[in-house]
Each structure stands twice: as C-alpha cells, then as structure tokens.
Amino acid sequence: MNDRDLALHGAAIKRHAPAKAIGELVGLSEERAIELLSEAVATNRVIEAKGAYALTPLAGVALQSRYSLYFQHLRDDADFRAAYDGFERINRTLKQIITDWQTLDVGGQKVANDHRDKDYDAKIIDRLGALHEQVEPILAGLTKGLPRLKIYGDKLLAALEAAEDGDVEWVSDIRRDSYHTVWFELHEELLRIMGTERDE
Amino acid sequence: MAKLPIDDALYVKPPASPLVEATLGLVQELVRDRLRESGGEWAEFTMAGADDLLTRDDFAAIEARLLASGHRFDWSASISVSERPDAYKAAAGDAGEDVGFSHPDAPTGEVQADGKALRGVGDNVVQHAQDLRGTARYIRSNERVLAYLTDGVPPGTIAVIDDSGGTLTAPIIEQFAGVICAGGTVRSHLGILTREYNIPCLMNAKIAGIRDGDTVVIEASAPAKTTEDYQDGIERVGRVWLLAGEGA
Numbered sequence: 001m002n003d004r005d006l007a008l009h010g011a012a013i014k015r016h017a018p019a020k021a022i023g024e025l026v027g028l029s030e031e032r033a034i035e036l037l038s039e040a041v042a043t044n045r046v047i048e049a050k051g052a053y054a055l056t057p058l059a060g061v062a063l064q065s066r067y068s069l070y071f072q073h074l075r076d077d078a079d080f081r082a083a084y085d086g087f088e089r090i091n092r093t094l095k096q097i098i099t100d101w102q103t104l105d106v107g108g109q110k111v112a113n114d115h116r117d118k119d120y121d122a123k124i125i126d127r128l129g130a131l132h133e134q135v136e137p138i139l140a141g142l143t144k145g146l147p148r149l150k151i152y153g154d155k156l157l158a159a160l161e162a163a164e165d166g167d168v169e170w171v172s173d174i175r176r177d178s179y180h181t182v183w184f185e186l187h188e189e190l191l192r193i194m195g196t197e198r199d200e
Numbered sequence: 201m202a203k204l205p206i207d208d209a210l211y212v213k214p215p216a217s218p219l220v221e222a223t224l225g226l227v228q229e230l231v232r233d234r235l236r237e238s239g240g241e242w243a244e245f246t247m248a249g250a251d252d253l254l255t256r257d258d259f260a261a262i263e264a265r266l267l268a269s270g271h272r273f274d275w276s277a278s279i280s281v282s283e284r285p286d287a288y289k290a291a292a293g294d295a296g297e298d299v300g301f302s303h304p305d306a307p308t309g310e311v312q313a314d315g316k317a318l319r320g321v322g323d324n325v326v327q328h329a330q331d332l333r334g335t336a337r338y339i340r341s342n343e344r345v346l347a348y349l350t351d352g353v354p355p356g357t358i359a360v361i362d363d364s365g366g367t368l369t370a371p372i373i374e375q376f377a378g379v380i381c382a383g384g385t386v387r388s389h390l391g392i393l394t395r396e397y398n399i400p401c402l403m404n405a406k407i408a409g410i411r412d413g414d415t416v417v418i419e420a421s422a423p424a425k426t427t428e429d430y431q432d433g434i435e436r437v438g439r440v441w442l443l444a445g446e447g448a
Contacts, residue, residue, distance in 0.1 A: 004214075016349065016371030044218050049349045054371055057269035057342045058218040065225030068232060069207055095387050096427065102395040103326055103424065110424035111327045112398065174374070174396050184389065198389075 001070050003028060007036035008055060008063050011046060013188045016054040025185070027148055064192070071193045074145050083141030084190055090135055091187060097127050098172050098180050115168055125163050128171065128179060132160050146193070152186040202236035204228060219271070226262045230254065263287070270342035270368070300338060301360065301382055306408035316417060316441035319410050322380060322402025324438035325391045328420035332400045333443070334358035334377045336414045339369055348372045358416055360407070363390070373397060378418055380405045380440060386425050402438050415443040 001009065010022035010033070023033030037053045040046035045059035055063070074080045101124045104113040115121055139153040159179040162170035172180040191198060206212065206228070215221045234253060238245050272289045275281050281288040309318035334356045339345060345368055353359075353375035361369055362382040373379070373393050379401040381390055386403050394401035400420035410416060422438035429436050 043214075043216070047346055047349070052371070054346075054349065056218065056346075057271050058222045058266070061266060061269045061271075062214075062218065062222040062225040065222065065229040068229055069203070072202070072236070095389075095392065098392055099387050099395075099427070102392070109327055110426055112395065172392070172396055174393065180392065180396075 003032065004036055004040075005063060005066060005070070007033055008040065008045065008059060009192070011037065011040075011053050011055045012060060012063060012192070013185050016049075016052045018052050022053060025151065027151075067192055067195060071195070074193055075195060077145055079141060080145035081194075083138050083145070084194055086138040087135070087142070087187070087190060090131060090138065091183075093131055094180075094183055097124060097131060100124055100127075101171055121168055125168075125171065128160060129164065132156065142190070149186075149189070152182055152189070155182040156186075202232050204232055204235070205242060207232075219266075222266060222269075222271075223262065226265060227254070230258060230262070270340075272341075300336075300407075300410045300412065301362070302408040303382070303406040306406040308408055311444045315444045317444055318439060319416065319442045320405060320407030320440045321437035322405030322407070322418075322440065323386050323425035323436070324420065324422045325386045325401040325403060325424060326395050327422065327424045328400050330421055331417050332358070332378045332420045333415065333417045336360050336380070336410050336412065336416045338412050342368070345369060345372065348375070358418060360410065373399070378420070380407060380418060382407070385430060387427070402440065405440065407440055410440070410442060417441045417443060 006026040006028055007022065010026035010028070011017070014022050014025060019033040019037050020030045022028075022037065023030050028036070037046055037048070040059070041048050041053070044056060045062075046053050046055055048054075068075075101121075102113055103110045104117070104120065113120070135156070136153070139149070139156070143150045143153065155177050156179060159170045159177060159182060163179065169176065170178050172178050174181060187198075215224060231253065235242065235245050238248075240248075267287055273280075273287055275288045281290070303320065306320040307318060308320065311317040335354070335358060337354070337357045337359060339348075339359045339361045349371055353372055356377050357375070358378040358380060359369065359373075359376045360380045360382075363369065369376075369390075370393070373390075374397045376399055379390070379394050379399060381388075381401065381403050382405050384390055384403045388403060391401065391403050400418055402418055403425075418440050419438040423436055425436045428434075
C-alpha cells in the first residue's frame with residue numbers, strides 16, 4: 001500500500017482519530033500522517049473535526065476499490081484465510097465475554113456492571129486471558145501474511161496485562177486502546193482485507 | 201496476481217474529484233476481477249472481446265455502490281431529483297430525514313391518559329433505573345453525521361438508526377442521550393458501545409409513526425434481553441412511545 005492509502009486506511013479503521021493514532025496503527029510517523037491527512041482534507045477526502053480525522057464516504061469507496069489490488073494475495077492464501085476464519089470463530093466468544101463484563105445478573109435481571117464485585121470481574125478477566133491464549137496462534141498466522149498486523153497483537157497483550165494488573169478500564173473502555181477497542185479495530189482491518197461484511 | 205498496466209504506473213496523481221476517483225476505482229476493480237477470472241495475460245484478455253467486457257448492469261452496480269455509501273449526486277435540472285429522489289441530493293435542506301422507519305410488525309396504539317402513544321418496541325440492551333425522554337433524530341445521511349461531528353449533537357437526541365455495526369455513527373455515539381436501532385441484537389457492536397457509554401439503547405427495534413423531531417420516551421427501565429432469551433426465542437422488549445402534542 002502506498003503512504004496515501006495507508007493513511008486513508010488507518011483513518012477508515014480508527015473512524016475519527018488524531019493523526020498520531022492513525023499513523024501509529026498503520027506504521028507512519030506522526031509528521032507523515034499529518035502531512036498526508038492534511039492533503040486529504042484539502043482535496044475533500046477526509047474531514048477534520050476537533051483535531052481528529054474521518055474519511056468522507058466517497059474516499060471510503062475509492063479506498064475499498066483498491067483493496068483487491070493490495071490484498072488479493074492474502075484472500076487467496078489458505079493459511080491466512082484459516083487464521084481469519086479462526087478469528088471470526090473466537091469473535092463470537094469475545095462478544096459474549098464483553099457483554100458479560102458489562103452486565104450483571106441481579107435477581108434474574110441484567111443490569112449494568114458497576115464493577116464493585118471483584119470476584120465477578122476477576123472471573124471474566126480470566127476468561128479473557130484464556131481467549132487470548134487461543135487467539136495468539138491466530139495473530140501469528142495473520143502477521144505472517146501481513147507483518148504490519150503485529151501491532152494489534154502487541155496492543156491486545158498490553159491491554160490484557162493492564163487489566164490483569166487491576167486496571168479494569170483496559171477491558172472495554174472506548175476512550176483508550178482497551179482489549180475491546182483493539183479487537184474491534186483488528187476485526188475491521190480483517191474485514192477490509194478479506195473483502196467481507198460484518199455479520200451484525 | 202491480476203494487475204492492470206496502470207496499477208504499476210508511478211507518479212499517477214489521484215483524480216481531483218473524489219467522485220471521479222471512486223467511480224474510476226470501482227471500474228478498475230471490476231476489470232481487475234475479470235482479468236483474474238480469465239486467468240490470462242492483459243494483452244490476450246483485452247483482445248478477446250474487451251468491448252463487451254463491461255455491461256450496463258455493471259455500471260448500475262457501480263452506481264449502487266456509490267449510493268450505498270450515502271453519496272447523493274448533485275443535479276442541475278430539478279427533474280433529476282423528482283425522478284430519482286434516492287440518487288440525488290434533496291431539493292431543499294434535510295428533507296430526506298423527515299420520513300421515518302415504518303416496520304410492518306411494529307405494535308402501535310392510541311394516545312393514553314398520560315399522553316403517551318405506543319409507537320413500537322425493541323430489545324433493551326441494559327436495564328436502567330428510569331425511562332428516557334428525548335427528541336427522535338434519524339441518523340441516516342452522511343451529511344447529518346458530518347454536521348454533528350463538526351457542530352456537536354443537539355442535547356437530548358435519541359438517535360434512530362439502522363446500522364447495528366455503528367459504522368456511520370461511531371464518532372458521535374457518546375453524544376447521544378439514547379439510541380433506537382432497527383437492526384442487530386443486544387450483543388452487536390453498537391450494543392456493546394452504548395453499554396460502555398451507559399446510553400439507553402433498544403436494538404432490533406420495530407417502530408412506526410415516529411418523525412424526525414418528535415418527542416419520544418424509550419422504556420430503558422424494561423428488563424434487558426439476554427443471550428438465553430435469544431436462544432429460547434423469548435420475547436422481552438422495551439417499548440417506545442410518542443408524546444402527543446409535543447411533536448415537531
């Protein structure tokens with residue numbers, strides 16, 4: 001992928017993020033990301049609001065049209081596809097874990113988890129740790145096909161370790177690179193690479 | 201891998217117009233796919249009937265993808281927009297947002313003594329202490345999302361959307377007071393996001409008769425729908441009411 005498309009691709013995955021975060025995700029320096037994103041703003045490919053960049057719809061379509069050029073070899077690669085299929089299988093478990101993390105059963109009713117029950121939280125973080133062990137060989141398979149994807153594995157592990165160390169915001173907080181945030185971005189990345197749509 | 205000669209050209213600047221870039225990109229993608237399917241080289245591929253390669257249906261499909269992104273074409277003669285309102289920018293303002301969802305199975309009712317009229321139901325993502333009252337605003341056009349992104353979402357907005365992945369609305373979700381989503385389940389990504397922000401949300405909603413700007417109440421205090429409910433096919437819903445006399 002050329003640098004322009006890398007910057008646009010990063011903006012598409014992050015959806016609305018500062019240049020630094022977009023650059024970090026796709027392996028561009030902050031300066032280079034600012035340069036490319038500013039040019040994209042000037043040519044109506046990207047809009048900037050409150051210091052964060054978002055792709056315009058038509059720029060999204062144009063980017064999508066070039067994915068087969070960049071990713072067809074991965075779509076045809078049996079090992080990469082097997083890793084992707086493995087990710088989709090585990091994704092169902094991950095969504096259930098996050099839903100259980102966010103809700104608590106009180107007298108038969110599901111209410112928001114206020115995270116005061118430490119035992120309940122610890123059990124779910126254990127489940128997340130077990131899931132991560134399953135996902136590690138999958139991440140290795142994905143990174144073998146496309147080395148740039150290594151950053152997702154690094155960030156998932158960092159988020160898991162922070163949660164295990166007691167900072168529970170690292171499980172699913174949206175305003176940071178929590179386990180769920182990074183997982184969701186990786187899912188978005190993989191859907192784009194494989195040229196498929198999200199289930200729901 | 202199948203490549204067009206132009207794919208390897210250096211120093212080719214993208215077209216100035218985003219619409220041209222997108223259209224050209226989709227045409228090239230299609231030709232690349234056909235070349236790959238042919239299994240042959242570019243020269244023999246183009247010699248073997250390239251004139252018939254792209255059909256009217258192909259271009260209709262390309263136009264459909266442009267429109268699916270939310271793009272609407274500019275027009276110079278108003279007959280364009282009156283003949284194809286789905287393809288062109290609306291004649292005045294944000295009129296396209298006024299037409300609400302109308303689900304055939306939405307339960308609706310007359311105005312009750314408390315001024316509330318039932319306008320539908322949805323799967324409650326998480327049980328809140330109280331119901332939520334707010335202003336229904338349909339979020340279906342890119343223009344509206346971009347405007348909210350730039351200027352902020354009006355306070356008290358209950359977003360009515362049909363995108364359970366939250367693709368369009370992700371950057372502005374946290375500014376909503378509530379969400380009514382016509383698709384998905386409580387485990388969809390949008391369900392997870394709204395739980396995280398502690399925003400009342402009904403998924404898989406079946407609503408009818410709610411216009412943009414109407415004052416509505418969503419039954420956030422209803423029991424949440426659980427995984428077991430979905431597995432066992434149990435109906436467990438939160439209701440949506442229109443507050444009479446307070447519409448736009």
